[in-house]
Amino acid sequence: MTSRPLLLIDDTDRLTEYSAAMDRMQTLWQERVDDQRPDTLWLLTHEQTYTIGRRTPEAHLPAPETGIPVFTTNRGGQLTYHAPGQLVGYLIARLQPGEGVVDLIRDVEHRIVAALAELGIPAERRDTPPGSELLTGVWTRDTGRKITSIGMRVGRNVSTHGFALNVTGDLSPWKLAVACGMPDVDMTSVERELGNRPAPSMAQVAATVARVFEATPSAANNATAM
Numbered sequence: 001m002t003s004r005p006l007l008l009i010d011d012t013d014r015l016t017e018y019s020a021a022m023d024r025m026q027t028l029w030q031e032r033v034d035d036q037r038p039d040t041l042w043l044l045t046h047e048q049t050y051t052i053g054r055r056t057p058e059a060h061l062p063a064p065e066t067g068i069p070v071f072t073t074n075r076g077g078q079l080t081y082h083a084p085g086q087l088v089g090y091l092i093a094r095l096q097p098g099e100g101v102v103d104l105i106r107d108v109e110h111r112i113v114a115a116l117a118e119l120g121i122p123a124e125r126r127d128t129p130p131g132s133e134l135l136t137g138v139w140t141r142d143t144g145r146k147i148t149s150i151g152m153r154v155g156r157n158v159s160t161h162g163f164a165l166n167v168t169g170d171l172s173p174w175k176l177a178v179a180c181g182m183p184d185v186d187m188t189s190v191e192r193e194l195g196n197r198p199a200p201s202m203a204q205v206a207a208t209v210a211r212v213f214e215a216t217p218s219a220a221n222n223a224t225a226m
Contacts, residue, residue, distance in 0.1 A: 060178035077151025078181035085169025
């Protein structure tokens with residue numbers, strides 16, 4: 001993993017509406033492009049919503065009667081689902097010399113694997129099968145379920161979007177659509193994988209993820225969070 005100290009913004013104590021988060025992320029991105037803030041990790045949780053990438057087939061969308069909003073995003077990847085109980089991390093960071101967006105995604109995957117190990121869940125990233133679309137995310141090693149979705153975008157050498165780690169909550173809405181472009185994927189959560197073991201709180205998971213990502217509430221250049 002490449003060392004990349006980050007400024008932490010932690011908004012996991014409230015629900016953030018998705019479109020409002022996109023507006024703020026755009027502001028954070030512009031500040032990073034203009035060197036007005038350091039590389040930043042924004043942790044938050046969303047209200048219930050599906051989001052889709054630009055190439056998500058219509059057949060993968062949920063039926064309208066589900067009543068759950070669907071937002072089209074400019075990130076890579078396919079359909080994903082957000083809801084209370086899920087830790088979302090948006091990474092607004094300048095690519096390092098020689099680094100591409102796939103390198104950044106792989107770094108995020110390795111860090112999520114490390115964070116899950118600290119939470120008692122063996123996990124792994126997977127290589128993309130030959131001839132297939134880029135495979136991203138993190139799977140549990142023992143059960144083979146997908147626990148983290150990843151979709152990112154880079155513009156003017158600065159990344160946006162990031163990862164969604166399922167911590168607790170109802171997983172059934174994942175089955176109302178085709179998640180991650182994978183009809184047979186079994187989405188899981190920290191709570192589900194731990195079984196009878198006590199599940200950590202969202203605050204505990206956020207703290208573990210922040211530590212693994214080298215993210216702290218202050219930065220050396222005295223930039224401040226919004």
